[in-house]
Amino acid sequence: MSRSRLVPGADVVAVPGRGLAVRTPEGEFLSVRTADADQDALLSLLTGATAPPRDERLARLVRAFEEAGYLGEEPRTAPWPAARRDVRVLGDPVLTEPLAGQLTALGARPLTAPAAPGGARLTVEDLLDGGPAAVVWCLDGPVPDGLWDAADRLPGHGVAWLRCHREGWQAYVEPVAAAPGDVTSAHVRSRRLAATPAHRELAAYWTGPRTSGASVRLTPPAVTLLTALLADDLTRWATDAPAVSGLPARRRLRQVDLRSLTITEHPVLPVPEVAPMPRKDR
Known part of the structure; x- marks a missing residue:
């Protein structure tokens, strides 16, 4: 020893x-x-x-x-467990390809695929096909309405769910959802709408259409930072590594300014289900 x-x-x-x-x-x-x-x-x-x-x-x-x-004692790096090695990586190649390389180097077995082959929306059955331990979805743009609805159900099937997307010069790395009751993409959208006085404008931006100028191009340093954050979150989930500092990974929304590569953490909680309105007997 x-x-x-x-x-x-x-x-x-x-x-x-x-x-x-x-x-x-x-x-x-x-x-x-x-x-x-x-x-x-x-x-x-x-x-x-x-x-x-x-x-x-x-x-x-x-x-x-x-x-x-x-x-x-002298620290030892925990290996990536075999039961959590298969990770399905979906989305835009500018992010998914470097992320797959990082995950491979860390001991995972990533399987990359287009976000939605043929333009069709993926179902939860599609996402569960092959028995992945985790699904990561990366978008180089805003999230279309309903695109991640099926993926939000993955934690209920015992599959970890992690995602990121870009809105202009801001990118968002959402919390790992690994169990029922964790923060989903729908929860993040609801919390963001509730936190801004410009909720109507933000909702309109998400649903489109949008008139944009020159497209934002992710620089290699920005891609490296975003994929490193995702790979680190996945590694900590896979190896059950303890939190080092800051907010818990399952309750943390990170905003990355792609111009300065500044990371801002925001606490985010699940949105409880709303009880149905009682019916009034006439």
């Missing part, structure tokens, strides 16, 4: 005149009070270079690092 060492992202630095400080994975600096303990011996222990200390002062400091979460 490998010796414990500083977790990735944690560093210890010697500050002139102030002793040691730890830079946490979150980017904060914390002072380390070593008292009269041997600092060089402590640094050797924190890198896993020496055996556990016999000196109680050093042992106490090492335990403090462990309890704070800055010390652990």
Whole structure:
């Protein structure tokens, strides 16, 4: 078994005149009070270079690092589970082809296909054909009304559902929906309409027709960023990796400004079903 060492992202630095400080994975600096303990011996222990200390002062400091979460066993990358390896990738090739390459490198087995062969709408049976563990749908444009209705039913069949689309210079990476009750594309649309005073205009933009100028072309850096976000979300779902920071993946809508590649996270919750209006007896 490998010796414990500083977790990735944690560093210890010697500050002139102030002793040691730890830079946490979150980017904060914390002072380390070593008292009269041997600092060089402590640094050797924190890198896993020496055996556990016999000196109680050093042992106490090492335990403090462990309890704070800055010390652990050497991390191992979790492999992509075989049961979740098959991923159906639908949509526009400008996004699906690089995404498939990233997923393959991570251990998945992507199957790419057009969004809707022959212009027909896909049914949930079409999407479930072949038994994929997950379905990803990428659009280089707004989502036509009803296009994702069938896919929103995938979590109820035990299939993870992830999607992204572009609206002008803004792209949206929607939450992973992996179980009944997770956020669907219909929920995202409802929440976005409820959050803007321009809900009529947004609804009209979605339904079209739209008069546009020169088309927006996704740059290679923008494509890489969008597909990396999708691949990372899928990997974390497949390997059950814990959340690192920020909003939970199943409750997070990310907006990407394609001009500056700035990512903004928004919390999003499922929309509860509305109870039917009671009938009045006459």
